[in-house]
Amino acid sequence: MHLWLSFAVLALVLWGITGVTQKLSTNCISSERSFLWFSWAMIALSGAVLFVAHPHWGLGRLVVLCSIAGGALNGLGAWTSFRALESGGKASIVISLVSLYPLLTVALAVLLLRERLNLAQTFGAITAIAAAILLSMEAQQQPEG
Amino acid sequence: MSNPVIGQRGFAKIPRWLFWSLLTIVLWGTWGLVSKVASAGMDAYVNQLLYTTGLVPLMIFVAWTVRRQHSSEPRRVRAQGIFWAFLTGILGGVGNIFFFEALVKGGKASVVAPVTALFPMITVLLALVFLKERLGRLQWSGLALAFVAIYLLSK
Numbered sequence: 001m002h003l004w005l006s007f008a009v010l011a012l013v014l015w016g017i018t019g020v021t022q023k024l025s026t027n028c029i030s031s032e033r034s035f036l037w038f039s040w041a042m043i044a045l046s047g048a049v050l051f052v053a054h055p056h057w058g059l060g061r062l063v064v065l066c067s068i069a070g071g072a073l074n075g076l077g078a079w080t081s082f083r084a085l086e087s088g089g090k091a092s093i094v095i096s097l098v099s100l101y102p103l104l105t106v107a108l109a110v111l112l113l114r115e116r117l118n119l120a121q122t123f124g125a126i127t128a129i130a131a132a133i134l135l136s137m138e139a140q141q142q143p144e145g
Numbered sequence: 146m147s148n149p150v151i152g153q154r155g156f157a158k159i160p161r162w163l164f165w166s167l168l169t170i171v172l173w174g175t176w177g178l179v180s181k182v183a184s185a186g187m188d189a190y191v192n193q194l195l196y197t198t199g200l201v202p203l204m205i206f207v208a209w210t211v212r213r214q215h216s217s218e219p220r221r222v223r224a225q226g227i228f229w230a231f232l233t234g235i236l237g238g239v240g241n242i243f244f245f246e247a248l249v250k251g252g253k254a255s256v257v258a259p260v261t262a263l264f265p266m267i268t269v270l271l272a273l274v275f276l277k278e279r280l281g282r283l284q285w286s287g288l289a290l291a292f293v294a295i296y297l298l299s300k
Contacts, residue, residue, distance in 0.1 A: 002251075003250045004246075004248070004251050004252030004257065005252070005298075005299050007244070007246040007247035007252070008244070008247040008252055008257050011240045011247060012240075012260060012261050012264045012267060013240075014236045014237070014239055014243065015261065015267075016264040016265065016267020016270075016271065017236050017268075018236045018240065018268075019264065019265060019267070019268025019272075020268055020272060020275065020276065021230075021233040025227075025229035025230040025233060026226075027226070028218060028222045028223065028225045028229065029216070029218060029222075029226030029230065030211070030214065032207050032210060032214070033214075033216070033226070034229075034233070035204075035207055036204065036211065036230075037226075037227050037230035037231050037234065038234040038237065039203075039207075040231065040234065041230070041231040041232070041233070041234020041237075041238065042234045042237070042238045043197055044231075044234075045193070045197075045234070045235055045238040045239070046193060046197040046238075049190045053190040055188060055194065056187070056191065057191065059186055059187050059191065062186070063186030063187050064187075066179040066180070066182040067179075067183035067191070067192050067195035067196055068196070068198050068199040069179050069199060070176050070179045070180045070192075070195075070199060071196035071197055071198060071199025071200045072199035072200070072202065072203065073173070073179065073199075074173065074176045074196070074199075074200075075199065075200045075203040075204075076172050076203060077169050077172035077176065079203060079207075080165045083161075083165040084161075084162045084163075084169060085162070087160070087162040087165055089165070089166060094162060097170070098169045098170055099262065100170055101173035101258075101262065102259040102262040103174070104171065104173075105174045105175075105176075105178055105254055105255065105258035105259075106254075106255040106259065108174065108177075108178040108254075109181065109253065109254040109258075110255055113178070113181060115254065115255045117253075117255055117256065118300065120297045120298075120300035121255075121256055121298055121300060123297050124259065124293075124296070124297030124298035124299075124300070125255065125256070125259040125294075127293050128259035128262060128263055128290075128294035128295075129259060129262070131263060131266070131288075131290035131291040131294050132262045132263055132287070132291075134284060134290060135265035135269055135287035135291065136265055137281065137283045137284065137287070
């Protein structure tokens with residue numbers, strides 16, 4: 001197994017767990033307050049990283065801008081997805097639709113970063129997006145008994 | 146549909162929810178790209194630190210909108226909500242570090258993004274086991290496809 005894939009799978013597992021903890025949180029408090037406490041945790045984690053990991057500095061302007069933009073884009077994306085749900089979009093449709101976002105990443109990476117996918121990876125990317133859409137669809141109500 | 150529409154001054158008329166959904170795709174889709182660019186010049190820890198900096202303006206905006214909200218839930222329920230939200234932040238942040246590490250270690254953005262986008266498979270499995278939620282046929286198909294996708298993307 002490639003090292004990068006191990007890290008990607010670890011990210012997948014942790015983000016997957018947050019799907020449950022986020023739901024448990026918003027069962028108790030509003031999504032806005034939940035977001036605020038989520039952000040405080042991110043700041044606390046950053047403080048811990050600063051002391052524990054001894055990160056290397058001396059960075060180019062472009063990478064710094066991209067990294068900060070990453071946080072802003074991801075946070076704004078979470079906010080716009082909430083707005084989509086609040087604007088009357090059905091959860092099953094909105095969440096399935098936004099699951100298409102890796103398609104844009106693939107397109108941008110191929111166009112701008114000149115990344116190339118082999119045939120298996122191309123099918124894999126398509127399958128992954130289809131899987132994410134199916135997983136995001138609400139479970140059908142099972143008949144009682 | 147009774148939703149107001151975005152369309153004004155010649156813009157195509159689309160429902161608001163669709164506009165916000167498409168904007169989400171653009172924001173999250175671009176995040177994958179800029180993360181790869183950032184990962185070329187820094188380690189995953191610094192990336193997470195700067196990523197959090199990018200979150201701060203939105204955090205201030207949300208705090209400003211929330212400040213007048215009166216929280217009616219009992220203290221114990223609120224404490225539980227805060228606990229789970231905080232845990233979500235820690236897990237999400239560590240997940241980010243692994244995501245950045247995958248990119249630093251040579252994973253292509255065009256492969257890492259689709260792999261990590263499969264995270265609902267874990268949510269669905271946990272909800273099945275711990276929240277006793279039932280899965281529909283589509284979700285079972287999604288789970289099976291997710292394993293196939295990871296296998297193909299690892300090639």
